[in-house]
Amino acid sequence: MTLSTDTLTKKTDLLHERYGTAFDFELNAAWNSSLTTLLSHRSVRAYLSQPLPSGTLETLIASAQSAATSSNLQTWSVIAVEDQKRKERLSQLANGQAHIQQCPLFLVWLADLARLRYLTEQRGLPHEGLNYLEMFLMAAIDASLAAQNAVIAAESLGLGTVYIGAMRNRPEEVAAELGLPKHVFAVFGLCVGYPNLEKKAAIKPRLPQEAVLHRETYNLETQATAINHYDEIMAAFYAQQQMNVDGNWSQHSSDRIASAQALRNRAQLREILNRLGFELR
Numbered sequence: 323m324t325l326s327t328d329t330l331t332k333k334t335d336l337l338h339e340r341y342g343t344a345f346d347f348e349l350n351a352a353w354n355s356s357l358t359t360l361l362s363h364r365s366v367r368a369y370l371s372q373p374l375p376s377g378t379l380e381t382l383i384a385s386a387q388s389a390a391t392s393s394n395l396q397t398w399s400v401i402a403v404e405d406q407k408r409k410e411r412l413s414q415l416a417n418g419q420a421h422i423q424q425c426p427l428f429l430v431w432l433a434d435l436a437r438l439r440y441l442t443e444q445r446g447l448p449h450e451g452l453n454y455l456e457m458f459l460m461a462a463i464d465a466s467l468a469a470q471n472a473v474i475a476a477e478s479l480g481l482g483t484v485y486i487g488a489m490r491n492r493p494e495e496v497a498a499e500l501g502l503p504k505h506v507f508a509v510f511g512l513c514v515g516y517p518n519l520e521k522k523a524a525i526k527p528r529l530p531q532e533a534v535l536h537r538e539t540y541n542l543e544t545q546a547t548a549i550n551h552y553d554e555i556m557a558a559f560y561a562q563q564q565m566n567v568d569g570n571w572s573q574h575s576s577d578r579i580a581s582a583q584a585l586r587n588r589a590q591l592r593e594i595l596n597r598l599g600f601e602l603r
């Protein structure tokens with residue numbers, strides 16, 4: 323397949339930005355607008371106050387529901403938050419992240435085992451399987467796949483998004499704010515809105531494929547060169563974007579996992595999940 327010059331240039335540029343360096347592979351392989359949307363992703367942390375066109379929420383949710391889901395159990399739900407005061411309270415529960423208050427739509431993605439529990443109880447059926455770690459993981463995976471479909475849909479419509487893992491900083495207070503029953507857990511939030519292009523976010527480079535793509539079997543040692551190369555790329559990226567990051571990616575990542583304290587409030591997650599009704603056996 324031969325790509326038009328315009329498409330080839332777009333593809334080459336996007337791959338360059340995604341890896342922070344020229345990317346060398348069969349550039350004439352298939353390309354389309356979906357791939358352009360995927361490779362153009364960047365998290366957006368500055369939004370216009372412009373509201374979303376009516377029907378946008380429903381379009382995003384239909385996209386989310388089109389994701390695959392384990393055994394079609396659909397063990398996820400989502401809460402759409404548009405009330406300004408509620409967004410402010412959720413922002414406070416997430417380290418005061420300002421974009422939560424600024425975006426017109428804040429979606430909270432839920433691992434939801436309450437629905438299956440409810441329907442089995444209504445029918446007088448057992449639900450012991452819900453008490454196992456496997457079911458919590460399944461629900462978290464389902465919620466993640468659904469959310470990512472919504473992200474791609476939003477980006478294809480010219481909207482920006484940013485995930486908010488900080489919804490897990492104070493899960494019990496988040497659950498109270500959103501009226502979550504037991505057996506429902508807010509996995510992460512997602513800001514959605516029109517990006518403020520005056521503060522346009524850059525595409526953030528990712529690890530070279532040599533680090534993440536393994537052929538046939540896994541290899542750890544061969545990743546060293548790729549990691550070193552990525553450290554150089556990210557040090558330059560942090561400087562260029564004037565990001566307040568100490569050192570390079572390896573250093574930054576190491577700091578995030580150095581201790582239980584580095585997980586911030588999330589080191590107690592197992593106990594919190596237990597209290598929220600997840601036994602995690």
Ligand SMILES: Cc1cc2nc3c(=O)[nH]c(=O)nc-3n(C[C@H](O)[C@H](O)[C@H](O)COP(=O)(O)O)c2cc1C
Pocket residue numbers: 363364365366367419484485486487488489510524525526
């Ligand atoms: C599950 C998850 C949770 C995240 N939580 C936050 C968050 O709380 N605040 C934030 O500003 N960005 C958050 N992010 C965004 C990441 O920082 C971002 O995706 C990463 O730095 C890569 O940048 P990019 O999305 O612009 O490519 C989160 C991303 C994911 C996938």
